[in-house]
Amino acid sequence: ETGVTQSPTHLIKTRGQQVTLRCSSQSGHNTVSWYQQALGQGPQFIFQYYREEENGRGNFPPRFSGLQFPNYSSELNVNALELDDSALYLCASSPEARGNEQFFGPGTRLTVL
Amino acid sequence: AQSVTQPDIHITVSEGASLELRCNYSYGATPYLFWYVQSPGQGLQLLLKYFSGDTLVQGIKGFEAEFKRSQSSFNLRKPSVHWSDAAEYFCAVGPSSNTGKLIFGQGTTLQVKP
Numbered sequence: 001e002t003g004v005t006q007s008p009t010h011l012i013k014t015r016g017q018q019v020t021l022r023c024s025s026q027s028g029h030n031t032v033s034w035y036q037q038a039l040g041q042g043p044q045f046i047f048q049y050y051r052e053e054e055n056g057r058g059n060f061p062p063r064f065s066g067l068q069f070p071n072y073s074s075e076l077n078v079n080a081l082e083l084d085d086s087a088l089y090l091c092a093s094s095p096e097a098r099g100n101e102q103f104f105g106p107g108t109r110l111t112v113l
Numbered sequence: 114a115q116s117v118t119q120p121d122i123h124i125t126v127s128e129g130a131s132l133e134l135r136c137n138y139s140y141g142a143t144p145y146l147f148w149y150v151q152s153p154g155q156g157l158q159l160l161l162k163y164f165s166g167d168t169l170v171q172g173i174k175g176f177e178a179e180f181k182r183s184q185s186s187f188n189l190r191k192p193s194v195h196w197s198d199a200a201e202y203f204c205a206v207g208p209s210s211n212t213g214k215l216i217f218g219q220g221t222t223l224q225v226k227p
Contacts, residue, residue, distance in 0.1 A: 004156075033213050042117075042203050042217030043157070056214050090156055092213075100145050100207040102215060104157040 002027055004093050004105035012111045013081050021076040021108045023091030031055070031094040032074040033102055034066060038087045049074055078110075086112045115140050117204050119218035126194050127226045134189040134221050136204030146187040147205040147215065148178055157203065163187065174198070199225045 005024045013019050025032050031050045035043035045058035049068035063079040072093070078085055088109050092102035118137045126132050138144060145164050149157040161172025168180040178189045187204060201222050207215040 006156075031213065033215075035215075040219075042205075042219050043215075045214045045216070048213050058214065092157075094213055100213040100215065101159075101162070102213055103159065104149070106156040109154075 004091055004103055006089075006091050006105040006108050008108060009106070010109045010111075012113065014113050015081055015083060017081050017112075018077065018079045019081060019110060021078075021089050021091075021110070023074045023076070023093075023105060025072045025074070025091075025093030026103055029093035029095050029103070030072050031096075031098075032068055032072065033092045033094070034074070034076050035090040035092065036060075036085075036087045037090055037107070038084075043090055046076070081112045083112050086110060115206070115216050117206050117216055117218035119202075119204055119221050121221050122219070123222045123224070125224040125226060128196050129193050132189075132191045132194045132198070132223070134202050134204075134223070136187045136189065136218060138185050138187065138204070138206045140185075140206050140216075142208065144206045145208065146178075146180060147207065148172065148176070148187075148189050149203045149205060149217075150174075151201045151203065151220075153200075160189070160202075194223075194225055196225045196227065199223055 007022045033048040034046040037043040047057040048055045052068045065077045068074045088107045090107045092104045116139045148160040163180045201220045204218045205215040
């Protein structure tokens with residue numbers, strides 16, 4: 001059974017640029033959640049996708065957007081990058097009707113210069 | 114307001130000693146509670162979860178946690194710590210519904226002395 005995978009592992013961008021992060025959910029899981037983890041902090045919920053629809057959103061501005069595809073993989077897009085967007089971005093997948101049971105991928109480390 | 118507090122930012126224990134990591138939560142509804150572990154540069158691994166029933170739950174790697182509703186606590190314990198347990202530990206609370214917004218504490222860093 002393949003776990004949650006994320007790409008790329010590391011990414012360096014400059015302020016004002018746009019970035020796309022990718023996540024493949026665990027086999028059999030149809031729900032994907034995204035979190036931002038700043039250095040020394042716990043993860044903060046960005047949003048969740050269930051069957052290609054947004055199913056809950058945290059306190060993040062609209063420049064954070066996402067997509068979920070028919071195969072349940074997902075993308076996180078961040079526009080107009082700011083220095084404070086530097087963080088580890090974690091994706092988690094969940095099985096049907098158990099959106100609060102989340103299995104995390106290794107994360108993407110984003111550095112904004 | 115919904116929140117999770119992990120009072121200890123950093124804990125150091127000797128290998129073989131017992132461990133208790135504290136977690137207190139504030140949540141309006143019936144909470145689902147989780148403990149995750151994160152090794153440096155890695156994602157989060159689920160150690161254990163509490164949904165209902167027996168308030169003492171067993172997890173992987175010899176960890177257990179006890180849910181105490183009256184104290185709004187969900188402390189993590191291990192009888193004998195191994196050097197490989199050194200990592201960051203996160204307590205999280207979530208809803209009983211399918212919407213999976215987990216609220217995490219700030220984490221406790223565990224250092225294990227030989």
